[in-house]
Amino acid sequence: MSTYPELKLFIGGEWRKTPEDLPVLNPATEEELGRLPHARVSDLEDALGAAQDGFEIWRKTPPRTRSDIILKAAAIMRARQEEIAQSITAEHGKPLKQARLEVIRGAEFFEWDAAEAMRVYGRVIPSAPGTKIAVHHHPIGVVAAFSPWNFPMSQPARKIAGALASGCAIILKAAEETPAGAIHIVRAFEEAGLPKGVLNLVFGTPSEISEYLIPQPSVRLVALTGSTIVGRQLTALAAQSDTPVLMELGGHAPVIVCEDTDVKRAALSGAVRKMRNAGQVCTSPTRFFVHESIYDSFADTFTERAAATVVGNGIDDGVEMGPTANDRRVPVLTDLVEDAVAKGAELRTGGARRGNKGYFFEPTVLANVPDTAQIMQTEPFGPIAVLNPVRDLDEAIAKANSVPYGLAGYAFTNRADYIDRMIDGVEVGNFSINTLEASLPETPFGGVKSSGYGREGGTEGLESYLTKRNVWYSSEIA
Template sequence: MLSASSSLLRSSLRTAAKSGLQLRCFSHLPLSVPIKLPNGLEYEQPTGLFINNKFVPSVEKKTFEVINPSTEEEICHVYEGREDDVGIAVSAADTAFNNGSWSNIEPSYRANCLLNLANFIEQDKELIASIETLDNGKAINNARGDVQVVINYLKFAAGQADKMGGRLINTGDQYLNFAKREPLGVCGQIIPWNFPLLMWAWKVGPALATGNTVVMKTAESTPLSALYVSQYIPKSGIPPGVFNIVSGFGKIVGEAITNNPKIKKIAFTGSTATGKHIYMNAASQLKKVTLELGGKSPNIVFADADLKMAVQSIINGIYYNSGEVCCAGSRVYVQEEIYDQLLEELKNAAENVKVGDPFSESTFQGAQTSQNQLSKILSYVEIGKKEGATLITGGERLGSKGYFIKPTIFGDVKEDMHIVKEEIFGPFVTVSKFKTLDDVVKMANDSEYGLAAGIHTSNINTAIKVADQVKAGTVWINTYNDFHHQVPFGGFNASGLGREMGLESFEGYLQTKAVRARLY
């Protein structure tokens, strides 16, 4: 791979990293660098901030390093935004909103632009999936699935752009009443590192379809795919200032976005702790907020379930995307009659999960996205052992290069253990026994989170009864991590506020104006 910086610069950055310093430097970085991907594809990677439909350097010309989690090698540098850059981006977005070039234009025009955007991505989808795999470490087949969901969701959002107008209200012949749906204004959007492009689309789609403008912060560890697809924004017909990206760090760029008074709405996907902080900051200015946060989701297997199907759903529920999924089925509950049999089959299946080179077509579990995440997962392995749980399989780093870990299963767990209660965010699952439906519902709901749940049974009455009682925003029956762009996604309790995807996702980007006119 080609790098944007010299060997001297890389050496300095490595030294800084070993000293615990942030990987930042002053550099005259070009606005794009050539990159050759491991699968042989070559492309130009944008490195600038994206403001007013152009890639530009940051005000202070600082950059930060982007690391390939599969090799621990530098991919390139991108410009690091700071408070001044956020101010410039917000000003551009505010101007674009107030001049009406997007907010007041015919909704069908916005629909066509979003459709164009989806089509550009579709034409380039193999390259975009490869960029996602390079930057995030996820398996290439997972990345391809992400890109397809991106395309489908943008097309869905395009189809809703002209359906958000409002309604007439009949109060008799002396008045004309109508409720009008209007965009909010400038929206701040902060996306995570586990699904960089997918979260980009989940935020962009409803915000732009409803006529808002956007200032977005990507995750500092995975900025590349969002920057790459942003080059399609002007080509799609979207006016300058409507969509902007300021790459950078949460404590600087994220804070500046959250606190800017011109930003009327914050959409954040990430940890519950950060979500609470953002919520408190936004509340001081009465900003509208959407939060998609953490989870510790139960995946329940009844004795009458199809065992092979259930095991495959558990595998998909916890090892898909290297386990870096907020709704991962990280707590498996198995009815006691089949506990031993399921645990043995699950162990065999986990040990046959292909972990390694994410560009290999046979790989299911790629690398963890960062050294920090790998270290966190391994620390929970030690916590689980100390708490008295039984390590069934995994729990070890795989190889010495790249952030890989073996699929991990703990049995003989108790419900008050840290490994059962706390979000680990990796390929790490606990397996518990239960006796009755009432028992497992109580266990499933014994969590501060409420993002998702899985139910495996051949009895539809059992499935619906548990689905009704479990406290989760999404419930999958005889499947898991099975997303569709028309189905809303979001959590209860500490898992967040508002919804992504589905018709419900548009509500977070609209406000209602009532008009009542007396007729003479």
């Protein structure tokens, strides 16, 4: 596509290619979009040196100036919404309408954190006469960040926004399968006047990049959005050098549907939201626990709407769901469905690959799935919904908490007592009632249990990128 950018690394304010590269494919057509250079050790060394130099400049840059540059870059991204969205749809497959919204969401992350850059307040602690005690905040240093492929623009935006607003420099390894979103972000910051070295972008073999960058003494924070398995690996690597981490990891979101709710509206909204981004969302509603008195009605409506989802190339008008983003997802999803059916689940619709070109998987609904099925413990990260009846709210909460993950959870009810019990009882970092929206730029986002630690967004979003220094001054020598 004419709007797809030339793929390069960005190190020390300069774009570069390398001899080693791999193709980036359109998941709807399997056609090659471009060749992505892979960083060598020498490139990573250069990126680290550039980030150290950039940090010394950026940490001394006034917060107002930092904010102005971030806002200017965000405005450039907004102005290029269509160009960036076309690139995202080409490399990821999501419908163009969803890609356009992702560009705006990414810009909003930058705009929120740009404002927060001027609100990194310390505090004065009351003390005795002749003594002053205060808490100061300082940028933590060079950040090594890793972003996933499911949201090519908004996921890198979270990491870059937090780091730059705090006064840190960052080396971002974005996803090799969907590199264009991050490249568009870097272009915008380059034009906005960001000093060289403050933002660096690399691609390559993930394990080689993490194993080189994370142990480096000048890397002061590791930030990842990714799977729990990878998060544990990077956390263990960071622990060897006592480097703090910010981890937004996998989820397996429950949806509790109580007997007092509007059954049709809950089912329709659940089916639509489940298929957004082909289910490749860490907060995607997946495990639906529905009160037995409304279960049949809910399951029928949900299945009918899921089956009616318009699947196709995201660039085409009217498409609601594109392909999965890579060829690895299709066999994984197939295995999960086959395992559930073999253990007694009812396949209500879908369950298989669609067509023989592109990485399309049918919108799928599994009903009455036993706890022994693998999908009850494994996040599908695809367009599969699980519907199970429950006797009461206690059972629903227990089943919601029965997995090691706790990123997002949802509920449909109008009863205040139910809401109170679920707020206290459901073990997640983000809990939404009568809506399937999990986060906004102004809200803190992150998980509990095996879904990670630390928060991005909201007033809490810059905390991981800052150190706290206690300053004690006495007017007399003790």
